[in-house]
């Protein structure tokens with residue numbers, strides 16, 4: 001159901017962008033656009049999530065015997081449905097009408113969402129043994145981020161409060177609103193939680209044969225990077241600025257790019273330090289991550305999808321910028337070098 005028309009109608013239900021950060025930002029935009037031009041092409045959209053990773057060059061991280069995080073909640077099989085007060089099909093139609101007329105339906109949708117409640121419906125499947133390896137992988141990577149960031153925060157004289165991670169299937173109710181798998185992994189600052197559907201990783205493998213686990217780890221570390229920003233007070237300030245500039249305006253997109261590049265940098269800092277503490281990386285992992293970052297730049301993706309670019313709409317950074325900041329984190333491991341807000345925008 002990743003990129004069906006039905007999934008597209010649910011796109012407006014992804015959480016409030018003022019509180020979320022993640023791969024979902026660009027997915028929302030491209031998915032909405034594609035809904036209206038009625039072109040659904042998974043291979044074209046896919047690089048938005050993870051880039052093209054050459055399976056021949058993949059390397060496997062060394063994670064045997066590593067600690068597993070206890071901050072992971074398995075919510076698979078617990079589908080969420082909007083109860084009375086939810087948006088429903090009427091809300092979706094209103095959203096589409098306002099969008100088509102060129103307006104911003106977000107405010108109306110937020111009002112409609114207020115008072116909405118969520119019910120959990122068990123889908124009856126036994127998930128205990130399904131994707132057990134992927135669950136273990138996520139728990140180990142999250143534990144690695146906990147260990148690294150606890151130490152890095154100690155160095156700064158601060159205390160790190162680790163985020164939670166919810167593994168869900170199909171749809172989930174977060175502190176930032178309801179979301180579906182179509183939006184990709186995301187971080188919600190309202191409940192300090194990273195939300196992830198394992199189907200996302202399996203799709204990476206199924207669609208392009210990319211089962212490089214370091215690419216998966218990069219996805220998790222990027223979302224945790226947003227939590228680090230939240231812990232440091234950066235995320236709240238940036239979201240406030242973005243709200244002042246107005247959603248999806250060029251100025252707001254610039255702030256978004258600065259946030260995303262810093263999350264890439266933090267992902268690199270994590271990988272550097274995780275490797276230093278646990279020897280987790282194999283030869284070729286860094287190249288694999290840099291290649292992935294180069295394939296998820298806004299310029300690369302827009303060219304792939306439309307044959308041209310619109311720089312004022314960039315909200316994650318170009319391929320060159322993403323590779324540069326990830327590489328900076330990967331090669332230095334030094335948090336103090338990750339200021340993406342002071343430099344001129346053109347110098348990022």
Ligand SMILES: [Zn+2]
Pocket residue numbers: 021022023222223226260263
């Ligand atoms: Zn992000």
